[in-house]
Amino acid sequence: MNLITGDLSFIPLGGSGEIGMNLNVYRCDGQLLAIDCGIGFGGNDNPEAEVMTPDPYWLATRRDQLVGLVITHAHEDHIGAVAHLWPQLRCPVYASPFAASVLRRKLAEANLAHEVPLHVMPLGGKLDLGPFALSFIRVTHSVPEPQSVAIRTRYGTVLHTGDWKLDPDPLIGQPADLEAFARLGEEGVLAMVCDSTNALVEGHSGSEAEVRRNLVPLLRPLKGRVAITCFATNVARVESIALAAKAVGRKVALFGRSLRNAEASARECGYLQNVGPFISEDEADDLPDNELLIICTGSQGEERSAMAKIAADTHPRISLGEGDTVIFSSRMIPGNEKAVLRMQDELARGGCKVMTADDHVVHVSGHACRDELRKLYSLVKPRFAVPVHGEWRHLQEHASLAREMGSTPVLVEDGDVLRLGPLAGNEAPDVVEGVPTGRLVVDGDRLLPLDGGVMSARRKMLFNGSVVASLAVDRSGRVLGAPQISAPGLFETTDQEPEQIAAELSRAITELPSNLKQEDDALRDAARAALRKALGRRMRKRPTVDVHLLRV
Numbered sequence: 001m002n003l004i005t006g007d008l009s010f011i012p013l014g015g016s017g018e019i020g021m022n023l024n025v026y027r028c029d030g031q032l033l034a035i036d037c038g039i040g041f042g043g044n045d046n047p048e049a050e051v052m053t054p055d056p057y058w059l060a061t062r063r064d065q066l067v068g069l070v071i072t073h074a075h076e077d078h079i080g081a082v083a084h085l086w087p088q089l090r091c092p093v094y095a096s097p098f099a100a101s102v103l104r105r106k107l108a109e110a111n112l113a114h115e116v117p118l119h120v121m122p123l124g125g126k127l128d129l130g131p132f133a134l135s136f137i138r139v140t141h142s143v144p145e146p147q148s149v150a151i152r153t154r155y156g157t158v159l160h161t162g163d164w165k166l167d168p169d170p171l172i173g174q175p176a177d178l179e180a181f182a183r184l185g186e187e188g189v190l191a192m193v194c195d196s197t198n199a200l201v202e203g204h205s206g207s208e209a210e211v212r213r214n215l216v217p218l219l220r221p222l223k224g225r226v227a228i229t230c231f232a233t234n235v236a237r238v239e240s241i242a243l244a245a246k247a248v249g250r251k252v253a254l255f256g257r258s259l260r261n262a263e264a265s266a267r268e269c270g271y272l273q274n275v276g277p278f279i280s281e282d283e284a285d286d287l288p289d290n291e292l293l294i295i296c297t298g299s300q301g302e303e304r305s306a307m308a309k310i311a312a313d314t315h316p317r318i319s320l321g322e323g324d325t326v327i328f329s330s331r332m333i334p335g336n337e338k339a340v341l342r343m344q345d346e347l348a349r350g351g352c353k354v355m356t357a358d359d360h361v362v363h364v365s366g367h368a369c370r371d372e373l374r375k376l377y378s379l380v381k382p383r384f385a386v387p388v389h390g391e392w393r394h395l396q397e398h399a400s401l402a403r404e405m406g407s408t409p410v411l412v413e414d415g416d417v418l419r420l421g422p423l424a425g426n427e428a429p430d431v432v433e434g435v436p437t438g439r440l441v442v443d444g445d446r447l448l449p450l451d452g453g454v455m456s457a458r459r460k461m462l463f464n465g466s467v468v469a470s471l472a473v474d475r476s477g478r479v480l481g482a483p484q485i486s487a488p489g490l491f492e493t494t495d496q497e498p499e500q501i502a503a504e505l506s507r508a509i510t511e512l513p514s515n516l517k518q519e520d521d522a523l524r525d526a527a528r529a530a531l532r533k534a535l536g537r538r539m540r541k542r543p544t545v546d547v548h549l550l551r552v
């Protein structure tokens with residue numbers, strides 16, 4: 001079956017059946033459109049990986065058909081992989097002014113600023129890319145300028161919602177353009193590809209304005225230093241915190257590079273106008289405790305963030321302790337729970353009072369809860385519903401809600417090719433083929449497959465350690481001197497085991513048949529096996545093992 005031309009398909013390469021790493025592709029008559037290109041965190045599941053991206057292999061090998069990459073908003077799970085993956089895609093990129101500003105900084109850090117054709121799209125604008133006629137629709141979320149994308153094609157219209165909620169008072173920007181959604185619904189929508197993050201949560205996600213109202217009464221009675229951590233790009237939240245600080249007589253300092261970058265992007269786009277310049281990190285430390293409020297990065301327990309350093313008391317500029325307060329104005333992204341709780345625990349041990357959204361109104365979610373989902377379905381009335389941006393239980397709950405609202409849900413996961421058109425009469429969309437997907441680990445300057453050899457070895461080393469033996473032998477295979485064993489992460493430098501293992505290895509090789517000892521490969525294999533055996537016997541562990549053989 002050849003489906004390369006003459007179809008409309010939705011092909012998620014990341015972000016469906018998982019949280020994070022969004023990379024969505026639409027195919028129409030052989031042309032491809034990508035929406036969002038984000039990162040995910042290794043978290044509890046993949047401790048050997050800090051940051052991951054979707055594997056764009058399938059898309060990269062078809063980049064001559066790729067008409068562009070559209071960014072819905074400036075969150076890391078939608079924008080964070082552009083600088084890593086663009087060199088494989090090399091297509092024009094389209095983003096709102098704020099998202100473009102955030103992206104420009106990332107591209108500059110990757111030395112790509114002058115290579116990437118980055119086009120700034122006005123809010124609510126229109127864009128024709130090959131067979132895709134796009135119109136952007138204003139929504140609300142926890143970042144400035146989030147947009148849904150209506151994709152009109154000759155097979156029908158798909159609404160790609162991106163991340164959204166219906167905040168009646170978003171503080172920055174206007175409420176969602178419900179009239180545009182209603183008009184689209186009247187026009188007829190084939191499918192809605194929609195955010196599932198809060199599909200398990202009844203009711204409404206609330207408003208940024210509630211957080212703002214609650215901050216002043218929360219901060220007023222606090223003595224000592226106050227630190228608040230939130231997402232760097234939540235500009236409305238940063239503004240609320242700054243205004244509340246002013247109201248209670250505290251000056252604000254930003255700690256963390258991503259916060260300072262987001263502030264620069266926000267001011268560049270005309271936001272934060274009612275907030276004066278923040279004080280520097282140096283000035284912060286000189287202020288009396290009860291006149292200081294710091295906003296810092298690290299709400300997800302990220303290891304090198306300002307908050308992680310403060311919690312570990314290794315921050316070069318600032319320390320918190322007895323009588324100080326730390327407020328988590330954020331939620332934990334699934335997978336980061338361990339790191340966040342450990343950090344909160346460290347802060348409490350240092351004497352800080354820790355406040356979270358569990359017992360104070362210091363955060364509202366940026367994603368639609370069930371009442372908001374119902375509202376959008378009632379306006380857009382899509383024939384088919386494609387839940388994305390969630391794990392399976394979110395997708396499934398979203399699907400049943402969609403069914404209640406009169407849409408036919410279709411569940412997909414990364415790598416599925418969902419054929420949305422052309423459809424005959426009562427035909428429903430179907431997954432017609434699969435394409436290769438995967439995850440890449442950002443490892444320094446390289447991208448390595450998560451299931452490839454290097455990362456598998458890294459995973460094994462993390463738990464079992466690694467041992468290298470260096471071995472000099474003469475022509476006949478007689479061991480010269482004592483083999484050297486190095487095993488950082490397994491032995492202390494003072495341990496006796498490496499010497500004993502070296503002796504055991506020497507003995508084992510001496511006992512090998514002499515024809516085997518004259519062959520490098522065979523000798524190396526035998527040495528590895530002997531080493532593995534010695535380690536297993538002494539330590540009851542199976543580290544990765546290697547032997548360097550030097551024949552002299």
Ligand SMILES: [Zn+2]
Nearest residue numbers: 073075141163
């Ligand atoms: Zn988002």
Ligand SMILES: [Zn+2]
Nearest residue numbers: 075077078163
């Ligand atoms: Zn997202």
